Every structure is written in C-alpha cells, then in structure tokens.
Amino acid sequence: MFFQKSWHVIFVLICISIVIFMGISEYKAKEAQIHVQKEISSGKLSQQELHSNGILVLCYHRVSYSNKDLSTKIALDLSNNEQLHEYTVSKGQLKRQVEYLQKHDVRIISVQKAISLIRSNQPLKHKYVVFTFDDVDRTVVDNVKPLFHEMGNLPFTVFVVTGNTGRYDNGTELATWKVLKEIIGQKNVTLGVHTNDMHYLSGNTPALKVKGNYHKFVKDYYKSEKVFKEHIGHKTPFFAYPYGEGTPREQRFLAQHGMYTFSLQNGIIQQGQDLSQPLPRTMIDSKAWNQIVKKWVEAK
Template sequence: MKRTSRMSVLIVICIMISLFFLMTFVVFKQEHQQEKIDQKVDYTYRDFAQKNKNVKDGVIVLAYHRILKNNKTVDFAKKVSKNPQLQQYNVAQNEFIRQMKWLKKNNVSVWSTDELIKHSRENNIKGKHVVLTFDDIDTTLPRNAAQTMFNFSFPFTIFVITGQAGRNLDGEQMATWSEIARLAEHKEVTVGLHTNDLHYQVNNHPILSSGKLSKHTILEDYKKSQQKMKKEVSVNTHVFAYPYGSENKTLTEYMYLHGMNGIFLLEPGVVTNDMPDILKRIPRFIVTDSNFNQLGKWFNSR
C-alpha cells in the first residue's frame, strides 16, 4: 500500500474513533442529565396504596410506554445504560402479560377512556376500576402488547405523536401510520393525541410548559395534530395526553373549549367522584417492571 493510501486510511480511522468518543460523551451527558431528573421522581410509588386505602370508589389510569421483548439484547442494553427510557419507562413483555393476566384473574373492571369520562361527568363512579393507556406509540405496542389485550378484550387508549409516526425518536422506532390505523380498527382501541411536534425538552424541561413557545405556536401544533389524525386514520379524537405529563394551561383551556373531553397528565392519583375539573387534569400511574404490585394492594384493600 502506498504511503498516501496508508495515511488516508489512518485519517479515516482517527475520524471514526473521534466520532465514536464524541457520540459516547454526548449520550453519557444526556443520560446523566436525565438520570438527575429521574431521581427526583419515585416511580416505585411505594406509599400509593397506603395513601389511597380509604378510596373505595375510584379509577386508576395506567400509563405504559414501551413493552420490550425478553431477550439478551434488551437485557444487555438495560445493564449498560442508565437511560430511564430503558430503566423506568418500559415493561418487559412477560411482565406485561403477567399484569394483564392478574387483571383478568382478579376480575378487575377495565374501563375505556370514554367510560371514565362518562362516569366522571355523572359523578357515578362506583367500585374500583382501571384504565389502560399507552404513550408515544412505538413499534413495541402493536408487536409486543396489543394482541394480549385483544385476547382479554381489554379496552385501551393510545396517545400518538402525530408528527413522529414511522420515525426514530430518541432511539425508539415509532409505529407507522399503517400500524396505527390497524390498531384503530379494533373496537377496543381509542386513539388520542400526544402533540404533533412538541414532544421534546429544552434544558431538561418539557417545551410545552417551559414558557418558551408562543400561544400561536402551541395552538397551531394542536390543530395540526388533529388534522393529521383525521387525514391518516379518519379519527376525530377527543382525548389528549401531555408529553412528560407537564401541562400548559393555555392549551388545556383551549382544548377543553373545543371538544377535548379528557386531558391526561403523568402523576399518580385516583379519579373519584366530585373532583373539580378532574377531566382537565386526569392523573396517571406510570407502570414499570416493579411497581404494579402497588395497584394490586389498592384493589385488594377493602
């Protein structure tokens, strides 16, 4: 090999090594920043059942993100990464199936979001119920979770980032519009919105509640998400979930005045009768691999 050729190869190798270390540093920094935020939130909800043990008539809304297959690749990624996208916001497929079987075996009443909205408006929640929801909608929902819920005839709601369908978002492959449309064909499925292009953070703060966006930008994004959902899936949706659970009061008031029946956050809580404006701020219980037992404790408390 000529000297010039060897030099060219060495330069390319050096560039590749430099890029690798640069990417590793960026990923580490992002994960470290997110880890610090995540440490502020106790996803075990260890006191949840105890705090709500006296609530005899109520609804817990469960929020799932990713349902990951049980394989060596996923296990390895979880071990080497501190990213809460792998550590907190996912449930292993076998654990998810176990959870759905538990609901079925214990005759837990699984409501749709429509049923939740109806009974909340009528102040007619009697007994204990659960609502199943999924955020973002990456490919793990149609591939790893949906059939289990269809098998049990459990209703569930999907909150779609309309501007990201079919794309890669933060390392996760979003479901395509055709996959979302096939889900929407099932009577068990309610389709909701999760913004069009505002599912991101600036300086570790959700952009929607950061105060950095104009009212016009926020409302235009919402209108675009409605239009895109109607175009792609022929659905006029009436439920919305805030990215990262952080609300924007201007958007909430606008949506509620323009046909949005239920607006969901991400914080633990039980929906009960006579809670003022509860349909504007519906709490949700983020499910992980290990905290589902708190739900069981609440259902078993009498």
C-alpha cells in the same frame, strides 16, 4: 521524519475525536436520564384514595415479547435512553398484571367508559382500570394488541405523537399511520394525541411548560388535529401531556376545544372529578405497580 510527524498528528486527532465522542455520549446519557426523571409519575395516593373505589389510569410505553427477546436486548444495549430500561415490561409481565387485576375483580374499561362514569357524577361502586400506551412503538402493535385480544378483547388507548409516526426514536420503531389505522380497526382500541411535534425538553423543561411557548403550542395542536383527521378521518377528544404537564393556559385551551387531558400525576378518579382539568395517570414500572396499583387494589 515527515511520516513520523504525520503519525503524531493523526494520533493526536484520533485522541481528540475519542474525547469528543465520549463527551457527546455522556451528554446524551444525561439528557436521557433527565427525560426519564421528567416522565416519572409524581405524588402519592392519599389514605382516602387508597381505600376508595374509583378509576386508576395506567401508562405504559414499550412492551417487549420477552425480557430475553434478542431485538429487545439489542435495543436496550444500543440506546442511552434509560426509559427503555425502566419502562420496558415484557408481554408476560403485562399478562400477569392483567390476570392479577381480573383475579381481584378490578374492571378493565375503555377511556370512553371512564369519561361516561365521571360525567354521570354517581358514586363509583367498583374499582376500574384504564390501560394507556404512550408514543405507540411497534411493540405495542406486535405484543399488546394480540395479548389483549386473546384475553377477552380488552380495551386500551394509545397516544401518538402525530409528527413522529414511522420514525426510529432512541432505539424504538414508532408505528406508521397504516399500522395505527389497522389497530384502531380492532374493537376497543382508542387513539389519542401526544402533540404533533412538542414531545421534547427545552433546557431540561418540557416544551409545553416553557414560558412563551403558548402560541407554538396552539399551532402544534391545530397541526396534530389536521394530521390526525387526514389519516384517521376524524379528530380525537383525548390528549396526553408529554412529560405529564402543561400550563394552566394550555389546559384552558384544550378544555375549551373539548379535549379530555391526561397528566402523569398519581391519583384515583372519583365522583366529582373535574373534567376540565387533567386526569391523573400512573406510569407503570415495578415500583409503581407495587406501591400504587397493588396497594390500592388490595386495600379494604
């Protein structure tokens, strides 16, 4: 009788544990979905932008060796982070995108060249693209670096969360400082920052948008600058907002410290672009590629 009652208790505890586990899993899935919604680029290109020369900055995250790559499939299956599903492009897809741009005479330039063109305040006579990659996981190192080297040593920029290097995050392995130093040793690779430890949501709001977080942001900025300089030997003037946005006060601070900042607002950089404000940037998935990039490239 005692054993029978014990098994009943154990069974009830197991059922409760399963319910709790399922609840936590569902909560994490919802949080991951919110994470994705916040990182989608917003806004449409105006007709004037659509039919103009200028600079389009592209944002990527994970670049798998192939869509059928076993490690990629395992990561996607195990992770609740919908961003891995939405924003993972294969190396083959990225190659075809680069070839498409080259076929249509779009010039792929470095972020430094883009800043130089903006500062010249001259009419832009061509269509230009800047490639950027956020978070910098191992797939960028293993797949983007050799691909861009093979295709003519194409320039690209990576934005690193300085306090997260070397960690595993939602199914992705972030690059270590040792690896980061190796890739920026390659010509045409630029390293920027993505905060030190403020790439997260607080009550479904990006940390940099939370009222009262300004002083925390300032402390985080100086920490990221210190960590970056310790490992790379100098500071960087390039900053990408986590989730694409911050506050006007934070932007003024960054501009006063000589930083060029990037949002996730769709747009074409043109003559007269204000460098004291965040530069537009488009996060790439199949929808954005077709509705933003291809429409702009093919518009007359």
